[in-house]
Every structure is written in structure tokens, then in C-alpha cells.
Amino acid sequence: MRPILDNRTARHLFLDRHLLLRPSTGSGRGDDLQGVLNDLGFVQVDSVNTLARAHDLILWSRRGRYRPKALSRLVSHDRSAFEHWTHDASVIPMRFYPMWRLKFARDEARMRQRWPAWQGEGWDAEVHKVLDHVAAHGPASSLDVGGDEPKGSSGWWEWHPSKTALEFLWRSGKLAICHRSDFRKYYDLAERVIPADVLSTHHEDAEIIDWAMMAALERLGFATSGELAAFFAIVTPAEAKDWCAAALAAGRVIAVDVEMADGSRRRSVTTEAILAQAQNLPEPANRVRLLSPFDPALRDRNRAYRLFGFHFRIEIFVPEAQRTYGYYVFPVMQGDRVIGRLDVKRDGRTLAVRAFWPEPGVMMGKGRVAGLSAELDRVRHLAGADDVVFAPDWVRP
Template sequence: MKYNLSNEQTRKFILIKQGLMGHYKYVGKKGALDYIKEVGCIQYDPIDVCGKNAELVLQSRVKGFKKEMLYDLLYKDRKLMDYYDKVMSILSIDDWKYFKRVRDRYDETEENHPHLAEMKEEIKKKIEEKGYVCSKDFANDQKVEWNWNKTSIAKAAIELMYFHGELIVHHKKNTIKYYALARDYIPKEDYEADDPFQTDLEFYKYRVLRRISAIGLLWNRPTEAYLFIHGLRAKERTEVYQSLLKEDKIVEIEIEGINELFYALNSDEQILLDIISGKTFEGRTELIAPLDGFIWDRKLTETIFDFRYKWEIYNKEEDRVYGYYVLPIISNTEFIGRIEVINQKKEKTLLVKNIWFEDHIKLTKTLKNNILNCLDRFMTFNDCHTIDIQTNLLK
């Protein structure tokens, strides 16, 4: 099946799929879990200026979301887990069995570091004694070559055991991770399950479907959206899309004025039909996380939304066009600009340091009120009591 959409219809499709348009279809802790299951994963990043990336993703979609909800889902309810999907991510614990091939890749790493075997046994023994460990529980005087630099043998062994699936993140305290034995927390039937995929192609199809769902639609071209699907080169990617089309798991989308084919999930076909039929959806104004899944493919975002975004956090201050931690703002069906917001935790104040609008945006009274209402929700999300707006554009 092939659909022909206008650019505006395509934007609506992506935003409705993402839960960023219309009424809030995700509510509370259950809504946060449902959203993560829907898109496959959300990217984790520890930097906290006005909320960590994963929390920022959820606050824009989940009505009544509070930061402790995500922590509870990860470390109390055990409905979610930390693991590599598209880099370090948060995903459903139900997905454990589907990542066996990813975990098995670290067999070779272990073979190349036989000196870690003794340390691994010491780690297991310590976990059995106290329930969980971090690398600081062990002497750090012995160093090994690891990834890009030298690190303690304990940290290297813990990371290897984690990647290999012997450990999971038990909990975090600030940025420190504590680990426990995976067998004690992953359901037995999943922990002991065989690889559900018979071939690499089947595995690639599973991973690509997740990435399509994370954004809403994708194209068959090199992009960061396919990051960490090891072995998925151009040939394999084309084979994946051809196979998924034959199996009716995806549909083709042509966008007016864009000379590329895009692909969406067959399971999202009703959204396409609603949009084509002219069904109306109320627009919303939301702040978007810098590593939000639906802008993983920066070129796709620029092509469809006419919005170029770069996270400038790693740029030197003098090289930044905007700021250190700047969030895109979406309103109705377009990105209207970006904003720099800081949670001043001691003062319980949300500092709105600056805002930059796209050149074509006219700040009407309605749009200004929508932004202020969005910031009011963002203040509550950050557990602040007041807002300090320093930019004259919003006063």
C-alpha cells in the first residue's frame, strides 16, 4: 500500500503518532510505560539542566508525568530497563529476549580480556552478600586498557557483565549506577529464552521496525536513526525494507515535493486514514528533548519540518549559535523556535534565560499564551514554584 500525503499531512501523522498533537493519549505512570512500549525506546542521557533527556521526552507527551514515575518504572516496578538500543536507552523489560544477539556480541570481548574472569567472580560474590554493587566497592588501583582509555579492572568487568547480560542496573544515585544479577530481576522465561530470530535479516527487521516507530516514519538512506544496528549496511537495509513491504508490516509514503520514499508501520495506518479523511486534531505547544526520538534523524526533521537543530552542548561557548542546553519548541504542526530553560533547584525557580523564534514566526497573543502555559506545565514538571523570565520576548 502506498499513500500520498502533503507536507502538512505528514507533519500531522508524525505528531499524532508521537502523542504530540490532539488530546494527551498518554496519562500518568501507565502512560509513560505505554509510550516507551509504543516507540521501542527513549534515549538516556545523564545531564540534568531542566530534566534529563528521557524525562523531557515523557513530559511533552504524558499528562501529569513526574520524574519519579520513570525511576519507579525502572527500579521499583521493574517494568523498564537500561540497555543499549539506539545508544544507551530505556526500554521495556519485555524486550530482554529480543536483544540476545546484542548481548552475545560481547562473548568476543570477554575472550579478549581473560584477566577479567577473577574479578567477575569477586563481583558476583559481593552482589550475593549485599544485593548490588558499583565499581567504587572495589579497589581501583589495578588498571586495564578499556574502550578509549584505561579504567579500573572492576569497572571494566562490571561493564562487560552488564553488556553481556549478566548484570542489570539495579538503581542509580545521582549519576552513579549500582548493578545486580540480571537473573534475579529478569523474568525466568525471558532470561533463559533462546534467540527468537533465526537469521540476521529477521533481527534487522525487528530493529528497523522499532526505529520507524520511534520517529513515525523513516527513509531508506544512511541516518543516525539506524545507529547501533551493527551490520545493517545499505544492502541489508534495502533487503529489510523489501521484506517488510512483502509482509505488509510497513506502508510506503510519498510526500508532495520530496523526491524520496518514506515508510510507516502498517499498524499506524488508521492514523493515515484519519488524516486523509480530514479529521481535525487540536494542536499543542510543547518543549522537545534534545535527543528526542522523533528528531533522531536531523536531516529528516529538516526535510519535513523545515527545522534545523543541533545540540550545541559539546561546542565551545564561543562557537555556539544559541546556548548550552537548548530545547526545540513545537506548536501545532511546526517548530517555532528554541528555548533555554534552567531549573534553579535551590531557589525552586524555573529560569527562562532566552528564546529564539524562527524567522517566519509572528509572536501573536495566542502563541505567547500557549508558550506561557507550556512553561507553566514545565515549571510543575521541574518541581519549581516560580518562573523567572529574563527574555523580553515573553514579558
């Protein structure tokens, strides 16, 4: 008979693996920040900056003393992290770089298959031209190559040809992001960015698949084969299914029924060691936490709904008249429960709280309001604000 992981224990295990169960400690820089990045596996990078950028808020949620320059230093100075793609653009521990070679190869094959239809014949000549420019002149941004070129109507995001070439070379591993300036990416040859010992390390595809699956399971605690494949987005769904079958047969993982928020059960895999740890976790900290919309604990919207009963989407691309909530709202968690979503924006040196929508059954008593106010007072230091101002009708039905 398969073991059952009740919903409360499953939430605690999941949050602990995402560094959200216990009180946060640590400097949020240097080796401590590197440890957070290793434990999470990656942190998604996003340009929207209504309060703080997604990656900064994700790391601040785990380390209240974190400041953005610390992550930039890991990438551009220490070279202990690199930027590339998981499910989206992310900062990833440098020691994982050899595992990304499989992703480079697969991404390049997909692009070469699709791009002739998108970019027209001869698009690869622009790739060679841009690569030669970077080799000869050093780090370059999209402004340094083809800035006067007209944008295409069929390329990625209507980029000009040289920008598209930069992206191709980065996604295929020929170039690496060496630093950012005002959030603009600068690319250089991979051999001038990636440490030599890392660059010279190679693994067989089967080794990479095995690593990606087990590393994902360690960071999720329990998962389906599809969830494991989606974590780093290196492994295909079919490969993930085959890996789970083989790992179950070999006794490396076990099957477990995980109780969802609605009482249903979802079959997943875990390990005996993780299951044992789940029974001895501490109670979650009662702190009210402001999370990024791209927080790794909630980025899989379907899983967040199944596990926490929290239905979340970002309404950036929804017409204003059709929005249920604000343009860009932040999930708010307390303990092991998502208690609502907050519309807050930095306005000069002020954090302007426009609305908070509690989840069904969540009462906004004095204690919870005080907890949310305290969290906003903490995050204003990250946002560079001096005070927090609440709209008169900020608590919404």
C-alpha cells in the same frame, strides 16, 4: 505508481506515532506510563539536568502529570522495564528483553575484538573478578568495585578498570541495572533482576530482526531501511536493506514517496494500514510544547531537518564564543511545527528564561508568548520551581 505522502500529512503521522499530535491525557504512572513506554519503544536516559533530565522531560511532554519516581518504579520495583542500549542508554519495556539477546551477543563480540588494544592484555581477568564480586555481595555501583584504582588513559571515558568491567558485563547482558540512587547505576546479576519467564524466553536471530524492523516501522509510521535499523540499533544496515526488499516482495510493506519540508521526496516504506490511518488523523493540538533535546521525534537530527525544516544540534561541546545558541537549549513545538529553541535553566526554586530564538518566519505575538508562558508554568512543577522569570531581552533575533 507509488503513493505520495504530502509533508503536512507526514508530519501529522510522524507526531501521532510519537504521541505528540493529540492532547495528552492519563496519570503518567503505573499501567498508563507503561503504555507510553510501549508505544514509544524506549526513552533515552541522560544525566544533564539543567531543567529536568531528558527521560523525564520526554515522558512529561506526553503526560503532564508524570513525575520521575514513576519511571524509577517501573525499573526497580515492578520490573516491567529495564535499562540498556539502543542508540544510547535507554529505558526499554521488559517484554522486549528477549529481543536484546542479539544485541548482547553482538556488543560482546565487538568489545572482545576491540578491547585488547584499548585495555591491554589481561583486561578480561578484571571482568571475571567484578562478576564474582557481584555474585557474592549483591548489587554494586562503580564505587563499590575498584574505587581506589587509577583511571586508564585508553578505556571508555578514562574509567577505572572495574568500572569498565561493569560496563562490559552490562552491555553483554551478564549484569542488569537493578536500580539507581542519585542517578548512580547499581548492577546485579541478570538472573536476579530480569523476571524468570522473560529470562527464559529465546528467539532465533531472524525472528529478532523481523520483530525489530516491524516494531520500528509501527513507531515511526514510515522510514527508510537505515532509519529502521537505527531505531533500536539491533539490526545492521545490510540486514535492514535485505529485510525491506523481502517485505516489499511479500507485500508486508509498501513503498511510499514522502514529501520533505523543502518539497523534495524521499522514498520510504510503510504499510497499507498505516497509510490509511494517516488520512484520518485529527488536526494537531495547538499547545506550545517544550521538548527534550533528546526527544525521540527529533533525536535523528537529519530526519528532523528533512521533515520539519528544523536544524538542531546541542552545543555542549562547542566553545562558548562559537555557539549560535545556548549551552543546552530546548526545542519548542506548536502544532506540527518547531517554532524555536529556548534557553531555560532551573536556578534554585526559579526557572530562569534567558533566551528564545524563533525559527525563521515565526512571529512572537501575544498569543504565542502566552502559550509559551503557560507551558513554562506547567513544566515548573516537574522541575520543582516556584516561579518563572524572563530576562529583559529574552526574545532574540
